[in-house]
Amino acid sequence: MQEVIVGVVGLGNVGLGALQILAENADQIALKLGFRLQVKVVCSRAPENKALPPELGGVMRTRDWRDVVTHPEVDIVAELVGGTGAARGIIDAAIENRKSVVTANKELMALCGAEIWDRAISAGINLAMEASVAGGIPIHAVLREGISGDRITGIYGILNGTCNYILTEIESRAAEFSAVLAEAQRRGYAEADPSADVDGHDARSKLAILAALAFGERITPSDIFTEGIRRISPVDFQYAATLDHTIRLIAAARQTPSGLILSVRPALIPKSTILASVRGAYNAVWVRGRYGEDTFYYGQGAGSRPTGVAVVSDLMRVAREIRNGSPERVSPFAHERLGEYQPIPVTLQNRAFYLRFRVVDRPGIIAALSRILAAKNISLDAVVQLPSESKSNLPFVITTERSSERDVREALGEMSGLDFLVEPPLALPIETAL
Ligand SMILES: NC(=O)c1ccc[n+]([C@@H]2O[C@H](COP(=O)([O-])OP(=O)(O)OC[C@H]3O[C@@H](n4cnc5c(N)ncnc54)[C@H](OP(=O)(O)O)[C@@H]3O)[C@@H](O)[C@H]2O)c1
Known part of the structure; x- marks a missing residue:
């Protein structure tokens, strides 16, 4: 079966990792797919300095990503540049030129993923972004x-x-x-x-x-x-x-x-x-x-080879879809709304908290802090103090029962005026669901 042609923009950690795997693992990838993935063009700001795997043969090198996204033979563009500047231009232009896209770009997909997916679906091309989250974990x-x-x-x-x-x-x-x-x-x-x-x-x-x-x-x-x-x-x-x-x-x-x-x-x-x-x-x-x-x-979660695997596996997934006919797709960013997953502020949740204080030691400190917490209906679970040499920067901890995060924050705000505090209290939630 005819090969699927890949163009790669970005020859950094991830780009070079993906190319190494595509080169070294080419035969097994071809066996799994039933056809070959061939890299024809690569791009970076200084592509002439890059040591490309020799198995790739004479790929075209360019400094201008437009050469990749307009290349008549390229089926899939891998955007491995990162950020929200050039990367956005590369993905938009690839979609415009009806090339499928594989990206590792979390920043861009988190900010404009919904819009990019909608455009890709309208253009009838495939988009994959496995490497954008948690590197090698699929x-x-x-x-x-x-x-x-x-x-x-x-x-x-x-x-x-x-x-x-x-x-x-x-x-x-x-x-x-x-x-x-x-x-x-x-x-x-x-x-x-x-x-x-x-x-x-x-x-x-x-x-x-x-x-x-x-x-x-x-x-x-x-x-x-x-x-x-x-x-x-x-x-x-x-x-x-x-x-x-x-x-x-x-x-x-x-x-x-x-x-x-x-x-x-x-x-x-x-x-x-x-x-x-x-x-x-x-x-x-x-x-x-x-x-x-x-x-x-x-x-x-990162690294040239684990993230490279995620990129290559996406290239294989998209290549299969190209060969077998692109299915009707639903954007992962916009299922038909069930209306039950509206984001709400964390202040509306009830959690147990760990509150760590650093104080100049003197009598009455616990009483002063407890009064502020009690006024907000926050119940103490424990007061913990480990031995410490320092009386001028003495750490200790109060843990609370499950309390409204809004009340805890308001209490911390009121504590900010207390002159025995060396620094603002540190408040960490205690995760009980795990
Ligand atoms: N590193 C990781 O472990 C990891 C893990 C998961 C996801 N990611 C994501 O993968 C993407 C790439 O990360 P990376 O670590 O490989 O970055 P990187 O090492 O900084 O590589 C970026 C590459 O993009 C090229 N580039 C920059 N601007 C360009 C432009 N205008 N035109 C053409 N090429 C351009 C650079 O060219 P030159 O080399 O010639 O300067 C470089 O080769 C990012 O979205 C990142 O968030 C990375």
Whole structure:
């Protein structure tokens, strides 16, 4: 059967990883498909410097992505540039030229995925985006195919490998956040500008895509309450451990009777939960369905080869669809609305909280804090204080019973005027559903 022709824009970590797999694994891919995938043109800002796998033969190299999206023989364009600038132009132009698209771009798909899918469907071309969430974990295929017969009620993910690496290093070595981050940057695990990772924005884009896939709603990053990990310190892991918990950046989408609650935030999770054993740069997604109950997916969340596998598998999926006739498609971002998954603010939820204070020690502190909490009807569960040398920066923790997040935030606001606080209290939800 005639081959399917691929053009690749972006020859960075993911682009070169995908090309290596396409080259080295070409025979097995052809056996699985019944035809060959052939790369004819590749593009980057400086393509002449790239070491391409020799098995690819004499592919055309160009600096201008327009050469790829208008190439008369190209059936599928792989957009592996990233960001929302050039990548948007590449995908739009590919669709205009009736090329199918494979992308790894979480940022763009989280922001404008719905619109891009609508255009792709109108143009009758295929679009695939497996690599955009959780690198090597095939979570799109799971939600779109594997468990699509279920009715999803919750997703809990560890979706940012850099944050998970930093948190587990703080946990295991009792090192401060800034020291672990600097080391991760030196080793190339974290970007020079770490904000997208450590402030939760990367995980937020991924959750927006996953929640859209799972619930069929048009969810954008702005629907997701987002808090990063900059304030987590070794002392928080010590206190969490005394409560039989640990701390992870949890991306969660859960259906409640009043609506869909979406958040990316550090949370206490029980040490006994399987998510607590996800360490280092690994990712994991836990999906809860009404019928199939819990399923769990684990793997490398990034990296040239794991993400390359996701891209190549998408190329194969799309190539099959091209060869077998493109089916009528429904955008993953817009099922017919059931109207039951409307995003609502996190302040409407009731959770147990971990409140960590740093204070200048003096009598009456617990009484002052308890008064403010009691006035908001927040019941204390425990007051925990580990031995500490420092009386001028003394940490201790209060855990609360399940309370309205709005009340907890209002209480924290009132505490901000207390002169014994060295810094604003840290409030983390305690995840009881896992
Ligand atoms: N890295 C991962 O592990 C990972 C995991 C999952 C998803 N992703 C996603 O995969 C995508 C690519 O990530 P990456 O890590 O491979 O990025 P990268 O290493 O920075 O590579 C980006 C590539 O795009 C090329 N490029 C940039 N602007 C261009 C333009 N205007 N025209 C043509 N080429 C252009 C660059 O060219 P030059 O090399 O010539 O400068 C480079 O080859 C992103 O959407 C990212 O979010 C990455």
